Amino acid sequence: MLDNINAQIKRNEVYSKLNFYHFQRPAEATQLTGDFFPIMMDYYHELNPAFIYNLAPENIDMMPAMTVRDGAIVLGAYVLKHFQQIPSLQTHFYISKSLAHLIPGNLKSHFSCWHIQQKKKIRPQEAKSIFIHGVISDLSVDLNEVKNKLMILTETHPDCKIELFLPIRRSLFNQSWMDSNLSHELIELIKSFFPQKKLQFLNLREILDRTSWRNIYTIDLLEDSLVISDNFLNHFIAARGGCVSSFSETPDENMFFELDLSLHHKIQFSPLPEVKNIFAELIFYKKQMQAKDPITDPNFHLLIKKKNFNLLP
Amino acid sequence: MQKIACVFSFKESNWVSCQKIVFNLHKSYQDCTGTQLENFNYPHEGNKLEESMQLAEHIFAYAPDVITIMDHKPHPYHLLQALKNIYEKRPKPKIIIHLFGDFTINYNLWERCAPILSGFKVEFLVASLRQKILVDRMFIKNKSIVCPFPVDPNEFHPDDELRKQQRLEWKVKENDMVFLFTGRLSRQKRIKTLITQFAEEFKDEPRAHLYLYGNSDNIGDPFLGIFDLEGEYFRSFFSVYRSFSSELQSRIHFMGAVSNAELKKVYLGADVLLNLSVHNDEDFGMSVAEAQFSGLPSILTDWGGLAGFEHSDIPEATAYIPVKIGERSKLISKSAIRSNLRHYFNHPLKHLRKEISNASNEKFGLKPVSQIIQKSLSSESPNFDGYSELFYRASRMQRVAQHDKMYVTRFYKINQLFREIYSAYVR
Numbered sequence: 001m002l003d004n005i006n007a008q009i010k011r012n013e014v015y016s017k018l019n020f021y022h023f024q025r026p027a028e029a030t031q032l033t034g035d036f037f038p039i040m041m042d043y044y045h046e047l048n049p050a051f052i053y054n055l056a057p058e059n060i061d062m063m064p065a066m067t068v069r070d071g072a073i074v075l076g077a078y079v080l081k082h083f084q085q086i087p088s089l090q091t092h093f094y095i096s097k098s099l100a101h102l103i104p105g106n107l108k109s110h111f112s113c114w115h116i117q118q119k120k121k122i123r124p125q126e127a128k129s130i131f132i133h134g135v136i137s138d139l140s141v142d143l144n145e146v147k148n149k150l151m152i153l154t155e156t157h158p159d160c161k162i163e164l165f166l167p168i169r170r171s172l173f174n175q176s177w178m179d180s181n182l183s184h185e186l187i188e189l190i191k192s193f194f195p196q197k198k199l200q201f202l203n204l205r206e207i208l209d210r211t212s213w214r215n216i217y218t219i220d221l222l223e224d225s226l227v228i229s230d231n232f233l234n235h236f237i238a239a240r241g242g243c244v245s246s247f248s249e250t251p252d253e254n255m256f257f258e259l260d261l262s263l264h265h266k267i268q269f270s271p272l273p274e275v276k277n278i279f280a281e282l283i284f285y286k287k288q289m290q291a292k293d294p295i296t297d298p299n300f301h302l303l304i305k306k307k308n309f310n311l312l313p
Numbered sequence: 314m315q316k317i318a319c320v321f322s323f324k325e326s327n328w329v330s331c332q333k334i335v336f337n338l339h340k341s342y343q344d345c346t347g348t349q350l351e352n353f354n355y356p357h358e359g360n361k362l363e364e365s366m367q368l369a370e371h372i373f374a375y376a377p378d379v380i381t382i383m384d385h386k387p388h389p390y391h392l393l394q395a396l397k398n399i400y401e402k403r404p405k406p407k408i409i410i411h412l413f414g415d416f417t418i419n420y421n422l423w424e425r426c427a428p429i430l431s432g433f434k435v436e437f438l439v440a441s442l443r444q445k446i447l448v449d450r451m452f453i454k455n456k457s458i459v460c461p462f463p464v465d466p467n468e469f470h471p472d473d474e475l476r477k478q479q480r481l482e483w484k485v486k487e488n489d490m491v492f493l494f495t496g497r498l499s500r501q502k503r504i505k506t507l508i509t510q511f512a513e514e515f516k517d518e519p520r521a522h523l524y525l526y527g528n529s530d531n532i533g534d535p536f537l538g539i540f541d542l543e544g545e546y547f548r549s550f551f552s553v554y555r556s557f558s559s560e561l562q563s564r565i566h567f568m569g570a571v572s573n574a575e576l577k578k579v580y581l582g583a584d585v586l587l588n589l590s591v592h593n594d595e596d597f598g599m600s601v602a603e604a605q606f607s608g609l610p611s612i613l614t615d616w617g618g619l620a621g622f623e624h625s626d627i628p629e630a631t632a633y634i635p636v637k638i639g640e641r642s643k644l645i646s647k648s649a650i651r652s653n654l655r656h657y658f659n660h661p662l663k664h665l666r667k668e669i670s671n672a673s674n675e676k677f678g679l680k681p682v683s684q685i686i687q688k689s690l691s692s693e694s695p696n697f698d699g700y701s702e703l704f705y706r707a708s709r710m711q712r713v714a715q716h717d718k719m720y721v722t723r724f725y726k727i728n729q730l731f732r733e734i735y736s737a738y739v740r
Contacts, residue, residue, distance in 0.1 A: 043543035046552075144450070206358065212528065212570045234515060236543055238526045241569055258552050261544055262529055263567050265499075 001112050004092035005257055005269070008047055008065035014036025015050040015063065016042040025054045028295070032074075035169050039135055039222065040069070040206055045259050045267065046092065049230060055297075061089035065112055068095045068268070069220075069230035071091040072304045073173060076102045077294040080282045085267070086110055091291045095227035097252075100272050102304075104279035106300050111272050118238055118247035125155050127217035131202075132190065133165040133233055135233050136169070136171040139301060141221055143182070143189055149219060149245070150193050163200045163216075164190070165207060165233075173296050186291075207233070209238060213242025220246045226305055238265040278303075315345035315690060318406075320368075320392065321384035323354040333573065333599060334462040337679065337729035338383050338411065341463050345690060352374050357386045357444050361651045362395070369395035373649050377406050378691055385413035385696050388422045390429075392502060397429045406515070407434045408693050412457070414440075414594030414602060414618075417734070420708035430697035436689050440597035441618035447737035451704040455697060458689055461621070463682035468675045471666045472581055478584025481567075491730045492656050493583035495576060495600045498529040498567075500541060501592040503614075505550035508565055510650040511587075514658075515564070519552055521658060523587075524566045526579060532544035536593050537642065538718040538725050580607035584700035585657045589650065591636055593735070597729060605630070605673035608666025612653045614645055617738040624672040627665060628658070632656065640726050654692060675710075702732060 015021040025033075032053055033040060043049060051065040052060070053074045068075060075095060079086070079102055086107050095103070097113040124130060130153060134141060190199065219235050223230055223246035234244045236270050238261035247265055251258075254270035261267055285294070285303055296301035317340060325332040353372055356364075369392060372380060380396070382389045389410065400406075408430070414424070437452075440459040441447045448457045465713045485491055492511065508523065512612055515521035533541035554565060569581070580586075587606040588611065595617035604611060605622060613619040615633040623631045632653040637644045660668070677680060700708075710719045712728055720731035 041543070042543075044545035045548055164735075211530070214570060214572075232543065238542065239547070259548075260555070262547055264570050 115252040341683040365391035381409040385667040414596035434694040441621040471608040522552040
């Protein structure tokens, strides 16, 4: 694994700095890119953070190593589609530890994990501001999970401000559009935690213009890695001193290599953990639903989300 | 009694230095005699025509003799347009505009202001002599006035006790030398050059420390076609830092951003300020001013507003690094950086802290700035006469290039337009 890392660093080139990554991507990636803005915005380190969905098949194994930023849906669909080709690729993939269950046993040597450590974190009670962000759709946000996440906010400083960035996306992964009250319910839920406080909605310009995020506690509503596993906003905020709930305060115990991403956070690389994989279920799904593109199939989303094939209709 | 309408955003800017600038400028206005101030909120985010109309009406109702626009954001175009409509056939107040470094990234908006301003008497106040040279090139006849961004001497001044506390916190000894940088860890601030030159000069000098306060950014150098991804410039300088010996790394301290209150102590604890900025917006250098008020000598690039921090009575308080506009980049002399680092290491100016502070106060304190403003308030200002041919070329280029690469050729060489404008920023 270190060989791939060294080869990648020596190569001194990453997908996100190359023209084809932006201008020759597969047609379906264009839609996804729009839906995921700004959480999919590019950031940089030598181990090539990029989205698999953004790469045409002929470009996928150009680099010795790649830090995969996609979420479970895209990675699951990719593994399902290319599990026979992956052994012939020269690329070693680093994925979020939370996606390890998608990798079949015979492909394990082609995958390792990344983990983000934020050295100094504050507690929500110490924050002068709580910032909640996420791209909102019925697929990406589960109100019960949000409720659990917000439980840590029951004690906040009396002067603490509540800031939100919750752009609504009509149909992530081309789901069919239907009437949804999710965004209203989500705001109601957030309000119920802070009945006395005025919620402040930020726009992207206000976020990107803010040069210091010190003493701001950030909650990423998409941290379950279903739609994205590596969110640009979290890096942007952490690099400017903000505390990101989804980043770990402790280092990865099995780490064999690390890179500083800013003065405040680093990425660590470790072998794939031993977890039960759901590849058999994915294959079974593929046989059952042959004609369907898993990325846009709600059944596949459900399978990936619940990790249980029996839940499928 | 002269009635002054002070226009600024009541909400602080995201740019830390601009927060202090507006606050301190306002203090200097308060110190002017024979004036009555009224504040008008022009919020950063609310730059819509309807809101500007309302604000203009409020200003008109106050019947000011002078309207002063003190903030860098939002751009005053909409407000000026609204004021023009209201004052169309009425006696017009004088307008004072404090120009910030971002003047050069807003040519298009300033161009739209030309027909609006033509009916007013206008005074442009700039923060440094080099900025004045640049800005004056953009006007046909109008001449800007140098009005530095003031520092409050009650806030920044030498204090032996706080210095001791800070050095104790840093765990540095009395005879250790602390070099300091404060600001964004940005490509145009040449952080990589700063740490490599420090490392080269002091790799075997355990008494030399470098403290850097500030977070990294992704601004790059877009005027010259350099666009950084988030984290890219950080990796560029931090991987160099990680290649140093662990002993050397232990003497280069990246501290992140801290509050203004903490910075005060930091300036006091340090021995020399370092700022190698060649940023296209470098109209002044608030951190340098605050450091000098705290008594620090400085090593600065001879670029833009930084060039204004020399003091004729204490020339040794400021060392300048020559800057040249090269073929593809702004070039700074590395040998001059090292020789100046060594010079201050061998000849620290701890005994001159009070003198340096006093000299800065005479130049950039609230009082001298207040006197400049007073003079500007009472002087007979000229009508706005329009922009120069150079301005229109820059504005046209900005429109075509949308900021990106407006100053480089197809082969990424710095073009003639950049040289014509930014030669004002070099000696």
